[in-house]
Amino acid sequence: xxxxxxxxxxxxxxxTSYLKKLSMQLSIVLMILLVLILLKYxxxxxxxxxxxxxxxxxxxxxxxxxxxxxxxxxxxxNEKIKKIFNKPGNSSFKIDFLPVDGIVTCEYxxxxxxxxxxxxxxxxxxxxxxEGKNVEAVYDGVIEKVxxxxxxxxxxxxxxxxxxxxxxxxxxxxNVTEGQNIKTKDVIGLSGNTGxxxxxxxxxxxxxxxxxxxxVDYLTNK
Numbered sequence: 001x002x003x004x005x006x007x008x009x010x011x012x013x014x015x016t017s018y019l020k021k022l023s024m025q026l027s028i029v030l031m032i033l034l035v036l037i038l039l040k041y042x043x044x045x046x047x048x049x050x051x052x053x054x055x056x057x058x059x060x061x062x063x064x065x066x067x068x069x070x071x072x073x074x075x076x077x078n079e080k081i082k083k084i085f086n087k088p089g090n091s092s093f094k095i096d097f098l099p100v101d102g103i104v105t106c107e108y109x110x111x112x113x114x115x116x117x118x119x120x121x122x123x124x125x126x127x128x129x130x131e132g133k134n135v136e137a138v139y140d141g142v143i144e145k146v147x148x149x150x151x152x153x154x155x156x157x158x159x160x161x162x163x164x165x166x167x168x169x170x171x172x173x174x175n176v177t178e179g180q181n182i183k184t185k186d187v188i189g190l191s192g193n194t195g196x197x198x199x200x201x202x203x204x205x206x207x208x209x210x211x212x213x214x215x216v217d218y219l220t221n222k
Contacts (some may be wrong), residue, residue, distance in 0.1 A: 019215055080174045091168025093164045095218045096175050096184075098220040100202045108214040114198050123212035124167065124205030129191040131172050131200040136185045138166060143180045143188070152203060169203035170194050 066119050098104075106126035113120050141160040149155050152169030156176065172192025182188060193200040206215040 007030050020021055024155065050143060052139075091153045093139065093160060093218060094220050095206075095215065096220050097136075097138065098127055098219075099138050099166075099168060099204055100127050100129045100133050102127040102133070102202070104128075105201065107214065108212075115196055119195050123170075124203050124213050127202045127204060129200060129202050131190070131192050133191040134166055134187045135171065135189045135191055135202060136161075137188050140166070141166075143176045143178050143182060146174050146176065149195060151196045153197065154189075154192065155195075157181065157202075158188070163208055165207040167205040167207065169205075170197050172200075 005038065039215060085198045100211040105128045106122060108122055108125055110116070111122045126140050127133060137158055139158075140158045143156065144159040144165065145157040147155050149169070152167070154171040154174060155167060155169040156171065156174060157165055157167050169188070170192050171189040171194060173190040174188070175190075176182060176186075191200060191202045197203075204215060206213050
């Protein structure tokens with residue numbers, strides 16, 4: 001049995017081709033560096049313009065290649081980036097003030113319902129306020145709905161953008177109509193005690209993509 005080793009000519013050819021390619025790439029990089037160095041030490045508007053053009057082209061090319069590399073490694077690259085920048089802390093939707101003057105008496109999250117005595121998820125915050133106090137829109141938007149709800153009583157829904165809505169419940173009076181454009185701090189109604197409520201207050205919710213989220217996460221002055 002012949003155990004002699006015979007080199008694979010294909011492997012040798014592939015290795016040679018790779019080395020040639022690498023050598024060519026290094027030569028191009030060195031040429032670019034040489035041109036940039038010459039331009040750096042050359043005065044005049046013409047050389048400055050060329051320098052800026054080369055720099056812009058170089059950075060643009062590198063940015064595109066980096067982005068393409070990430071996309072190839074992970075097809076969901078764009079969606080993941082959106083999720084990162086759509087977190088509460090990064091969102092452009094901010095609340096600079098509470099919609100009514102008062103103290104938050106019940107926070108968002110698990111609680112014992114004061115009416116039913118059952119544990120539930122409180123989908124907003126309750127702000128203690130006497131009946132008849134001005135309730136203000138916390139952000140620009142459009143009045144999406146004015147309703148009489150079994151639990152929230154007289155309530156207003158404001159659509160702020162494709163993601164965010166706010167809800168104002170237990171109102172005694174409404175000052176707006178559906179489809180009306182409103183601005184931040186516009187008085188949209190008065191606080192009250194309508195619906196399922198044990199005392200006058202405002203129930204306030206923030207919804208993101210149709211789901212309730214903690215309004216406190218969006219307050220700029222916590």
